[in-house]
Amino acid sequence: MLKMVFFRDESLQPAGPPLRPVGTLSSSDESSKTLAPGAPWRPEATRSTSPRRCLPRDPIWGGRREAAAPQVRGRRRHRPTGSGRLTGCGRAAAPPCPAMDYAGLAEAAAVKIGLYRWDPGGWRGCRSTSEVVVSWRPSAEFSGNVYRAEGTVPACPEDVWECIKPVAGGLRTKWDQNVKDFEVVETVSDAVSVCRTTTPSAFMRIISPREFVDVVLMKQYEDGTMLSAATNVEHPQCPPQPNFVRGFNYPCGCFCIPLPGEPDKTQLLSFFQTDLGGYLPQTVVDSFFPASIAGFYSNLTKAVKALKA
Numbered sequence: 001m002l003k004m005v006f007f008r009d010e011s012l013q014p015a016g017p018p019l020r021p022v023g024t025l026s027s028s029d030e031s032s033k034t035l036a037p038g039a040p041w042r043p044e045a046t047r048s049t050s051p052r053r054c055l056p057r058d059p060i061w062g063g064r065r066e067a068a069a070p071q072v073r074g075r076r077r078h079r080p081t082g083s084g085r086l087t088g089c090g091r092a093a094a095p096p097c098p099a100m101d102y103a104g105l106a107e108a109a110a111v112k113i114g115l116y117r118w119d120p121g122g123w124r125g126c127r128s129t130s131e132v133v134v135s136w137r138p139s140a141e142f143s144g145n146v147y148r149a150e151g152t153v154p155a156c157p158e159d160v161w162e163c164i165k166p167v168a169g170g171l172r173t174k175w176d177q178n179v180k181d182f183e184v185v186e187t188v189s190d191a192v193s194v195c196r197t198t199t200p201s202a203f204m205r206i207i208s209p210r211e212f213v214d215v216v217l218m219k220q221y222e223d224g225t226m227l228s229a230a231t232n233v234e235h236p237q238c239p240p241q242p243n244f245v246r247g248f249n250y251p252c253g254c255f256c257i258p259l260p261g262e263p264d265k266t267q268l269l270s271f272f273q274t275d276l277g278g279y280l281p282q283t284v285v286d287s288f289f290p291a292s293i294a295g296f297y298s299n300l301t302k303a304v305k306a307l308k309a
Contacts, residue, residue: 229253
């Protein structure tokens with residue numbers, strides 16, 4: 001008999017101490033602490049001692065449902081962002097960042113993925129379909145991977161751009177299964193904006209809903225190529241929300257490249273570099289991204305055909 005093993009995203013588990021045998025002392029017990037002679041005593045942040053909640057069984061998959069994201073208390077885990085600042089995880093609101101140079105960060109992200117575009121070294125193929133070839137290499141931005149996807153979409157660059165451009169009320173939420181909602185938080189200029197994107201649960205609900213806050217740059221080059229580039233930022237109007245895990249996009253984006261002599265075709269070159277956050281097994285992450293990118297190209301192809309119809 002075959003056994004199916006399901007992973008659960010541990011990012012939404014309630015805060016609480018690990019279980020230990022009765023009668024043993026944890027490293028946090030006052031009786032187990034020792035101080036060097038003359039060293040000052042500093043109280044540590046307290047942790048919740050409430051027991052883990054028993055979650056109701058999922059009626060479809062039979063497993064335990066994910067709990068809502070716990071409120072972070074005591075010490076907070078930090079993660080570096082593209083700006084070099086530190087941001088807290090959990091419900092606690094991030095402090096305002098009035099000095100953040102959104103335009104500069106967006107332009108830097110565009111430069112970086114431009115370097116990815118012309119750098120052929122180190123890419124390893126991981127998925128290939130009739131619509132896209134996906135490859136990857138280790139990211140220099142975080143501990144995950146950066147993915148490169150290249151395919152030809154059977155539509156003119158203007159139609160492809162109409163489907164993927166990151167604007168409020170755009171078509172992306174209608175055809176992209178990985179985008180649940182997209183909103184513009186702040187318009188910095190005609191080309192730069194700060195946006196919040198939410199995603200639904202994915203991968204048989206192993207991956208819980210995520211939210212991303214990014215600065216986005218839209219740009220057109222002299223040869224007609226159109227670019228959408230983005231990277232994660234902090235914004236005072238976008239503190240982490242309780243029902244989402246905060247993810248982080250590192251320099252990523254899409255190039256809509258015209259093909260000479262073929263006006264009804266577009267080369268779409270994309271780079272994905274995302275830290276999903278939470279505590280997902282690496283095997284789940286490595287399986288999710290290539291399949292998700294292939295689905296992105298497939299759904300985009302259907303969307304441009306429907307747009308032309």
